[in-house]
Amino acid sequence: MATITTEAVQQTVTDALVSFGAEPSEIAMDTELTALDIDSLDLAEMSQIVDDEYGVSLKSTDVTTIKTVGDIIELIVSKA
Numbered sequence: 001m002a003t004i005t006t007e008a009v010q011q012t013v014t015d016a017l018v019s020f021g022a023e024p025s026e027i028a029m030d031t032e033l034t035a036l037d038i039d040s041l042d043l044a045e046m047s048q049i050v051d052d053e054y055g056v057s058l059k060s061t062d063v064t065t066i067k068t069v070g071d072i073i074e075l076i077v078s079k080a
Contacts, residue, residue, distance in 0.1 A: 004054050004080040009073050016049050017069070029070035036069075046072065056080055 014027050022036040033043075043066065047058040056079045066072050 004056075004077065006073065006077055009054070009076045009080075012049065012053055013046070013069060013072050013076070016046050020045070027069055029068065029073070031069050032067055033069070033072075050076055054080055 014024070017027055017036060017038065018024055020036075020038060020042045022038065026036060040063070043063045047063065050056050050058060054076065056076055058075065058079070062075055062079075066075065
């Protein structure tokens with residue numbers, strides 16, 4: 001399991017968002033996921049990546065509160 005630091009989580013989230021089709025230059029902490037065309041299926045896949053990488057499970061109720069890239073990172077770090 002990877003070390004859970006904000007920087008590590010940020011890199012994992014960024015890599016996942018890029019793999020979903022987001023432009024790296026558009027990804028910032030305050031970027032809204034809708035602006036990156038990230039949908040619920042992408043978030044489900046992100047949940048699996050986070051679980052595999054850090055052992056952190058994101059519930060569907062958690063995912064509904066996520067609006068920005070920073071929200072994802074903060075949630076993962078807080079549950080780690």
